[in-house]
Amino acid sequence: MIKAVRGTRDLLPPDTALWNFVEKTVREVFEAYNFQEIRTPIFEETQLFSRAVGEETDVVSKEMYTWEDRGRAESDRGHSLTLRPEATAGIVRAYIEHKMWDRGLNKLYCMGPMFRRERPQKGRYRQFYQIDAEVIGPESSGSASPVRDAEILEMLATLLDRLGIKGWTLEMNSVGSSAERVKFNEALRVALEPVKDKMCADCQRRAVTNPLRVLDCKVPEDQPIIEKLPRISQFLDEDSRKHFEQVQEILKAVGVEFEINDRLVRGLDYYTRTAFEFTHGALGAQNAILGGGRYDGLSESIGGPPAPGIGFAIGEDRLVMTLQESMGSIQQKPDVYIAALGEGMDREAARLARELRRGELIVELGDEKFRLKKSFEAADKIGARYILIVGENEAKSGVFALKNLGTGEQVSVPRAELAERIKQVSRLRDR
Numbered sequence: 001m002i003k004a005v006r007g008t009r010d011l012l013p014p015d016t017a018l019w020n021f022v023e024k025t026v027r028e029v030f031e032a033y034n035f036q037e038i039r040t041p042i043f044e045e046t047q048l049f050s051r052a053v054g055e056e057t058d059v060v061s062k063e064m065y066t067w068e069d070r071g072r073a074e075s076d077r078g079h080s081l082t083l084r085p086e087a088t089a090g091i092v093r094a095y096i097e098h099k100m101w102d103r104g105l106n107k108l109y110c111m112g113p114m115f116r117r118e119r120p121q122k123g124r125y126r127q128f129y130q131i132d133a134e135v136i137g138p139e140s141s142g143s144a145s146p147v148r149d150a151e152i153l154e155m156l157a158t159l160l161d162r163l164g165i166k167g168w169t170l171e172m173n174s175v176g177s178s179a180e181r182v183k184f185n186e187a188l189r190v191a192l193e194p195v196k197d198k199m200c201a202d203c204q205r206r207a208v209t210n211p212l213r214v215l216d217c218k219v220p221e222d223q224p225i226i227e228k229l230p231r232i233s234q235f236l237d238e239d240s241r242k243h244f245e246q247v248q249e250i251l252k253a254v255g256v257e258f259e260i261n262d263r264l265v266r267g268l269d270y271y272t273r274t275a276f277e278f279t280h281g282a283l284g285a286q287n288a289i290l291g292g293g294r295y296d297g298l299s300e301s302i303g304g305p306p307a308p309g310i311g312f313a314i315g316e317d318r319l320v321m322t323l324q325e326s327m328g329s330i331q332q333k334p335d336v337y338i339a340a341l342g343e344g345m346d347r348e349a350a351r352l353a354r355e356l357r358r359g360e361l362i363v364e365l366g367d368e369k370f371r372l373k374k375s376f377e378a379a380d381k382i383g384a385r386y387i388l389i390v391g392e393n394e395a396k397s398g399v400f401a402l403k404n405l406g407t408g409e410q411v412s413v414p415r416a417e418l419a420e421r422i423k424q425v426s427r428l429r430d431r
């Protein structure tokens, strides 16, 4: 039997209803903050990710799905391509390619699959879904302002509240400007020199190539050493400190709670200044529902003009998982099952179904070969609220037997009143 590849999975009904509920809510909330959708390709040139995300990150050094293109044309051959492990690099590439600075401040979002060759476990997949948002523009558009940082953090708090997710924690840090990061990296290098031989192989390598990445290490034996390393907060200059304070002041003014975590550096190299994560206790080891931060030098690192930006990505798989724990699943239930009884009734039933569906009802259609008992069983199985009997007599008289499958009550309803009658029952469709 051929099965889905390890680390990938099928999303099936009724779970997909929860995914759609999340995505619908996301669109409503993001649009209220004037975000617009962008869709970028699912694969890009490999060098986009190595330059944007950083060669030394786990994502680029270990987890990318990369292949050499084999196209017929000379121009295709030998190109190294990669399935996107994240969305920010592609969006910033699009910003540069389409000179989107002409629009001033861009507030963009996208949703879709990302790919990382990680060890699969609960909440961690090789194909997973992100809901990503980015605010990017030339300096003159105000894209570097702490107002933007606070706005997206407040938007995230609003979204989680709207989804009914309780018990999340927002952790923030400032990881400084790129100049401050250079100084911090140098201090880490010096501090690591006498201790690195006691650390894991990855850390020994990173201590030389990119000491900041040592802070991502999850090996338990390395943690006491990491705990004693210098902290980025000691290296922030006046401007960065002020920027971070302003973000905090606005958050306090709008009533969004946060914690400062000066160990938080995030796993991708492009971050500058504000970096953050929202975590949730219900998720276990993979407890980050979302992460993000500012990336003021990213555009330049892939050949674009200065374009400060900030954004985040929600792990949609994890968001849905927390929702499932709090609200269970939502099931789409048809308003009515139309039972065609007897020869020639399929056509009449199809006409009725068409009318009722145009009246915005969810309709499931039986088959004239079914007996009454089988029709009731079919209606029951899919959770239909009503069953509508379409037999020869009903078709002739234009008055139909409509039975409420919840209460057992049956009434005779003229054709023109059917839709209204069925609609009167409260619907759970939107939640």
Ligand code: HAM
Residues within 6 Å of the ligand: 085, 086, 087, 088, 116, 118, 123, 124, 125, 126, 128, 129, 130, 132, 133, 134, 267, 268, 288, 289, 290, 291, 292, 293, 294, 295, 310, 311, 312, 313, 314, 315, 316, 317, 318
């Ligand atoms: P990230 O922290 O690598 O950031 O990923 C964001 C979120 O995606 C994580 O918090 C997690 O919920 C989810 N995620 C990551 N890997 C997996 C996986 N293997 N399985 C399931 N969920 C996963 C970024 O990707 C940045 N591009 C975010 C960003 C946007 N920063 C600025 N703009």
